[in-house]
Amino acid sequence: MATTDIISLVKNNLLYFQMWTEVEILQDDLSWKGNSLRLLRGRPPHKLSNDVDTEHENSLSSPRPLEFILPINMSQYKENFLTLECLSQTFTHLCSPSTERILLAIINDDGTIVYYFVYKGVRKPKRN
Structure with missing residues (x-):
């Protein structure tokens, strides 16, 4: 599956199935092992986890913060394409400096999408 197909599939899933808003494809890309990585950015309809408690998220009138999404194909995941170095480069070159x-x-090959949080650095696990 081509990179643009993967990005479009994830964007449509976020917009029409997960009900995200303000989903956009970022223009910056990162060349990694012969492939181009691009991020999406969007706003989820609800709080995604209990790990980040800030005043911004506790306010009912303020919108949820924007999240960055890195789409990859399952075959890239299995072939050691996604390494710690790749994730470090993604945080450094494609995300804003405050992104945690x-x-x-x-x-997957059948079009299903699973989402996982990836944190910058080591994080203490939190209870949900």
């Missing part, structure tokens, strides 16, 4: 986490969107 990204959502990893892994697309």
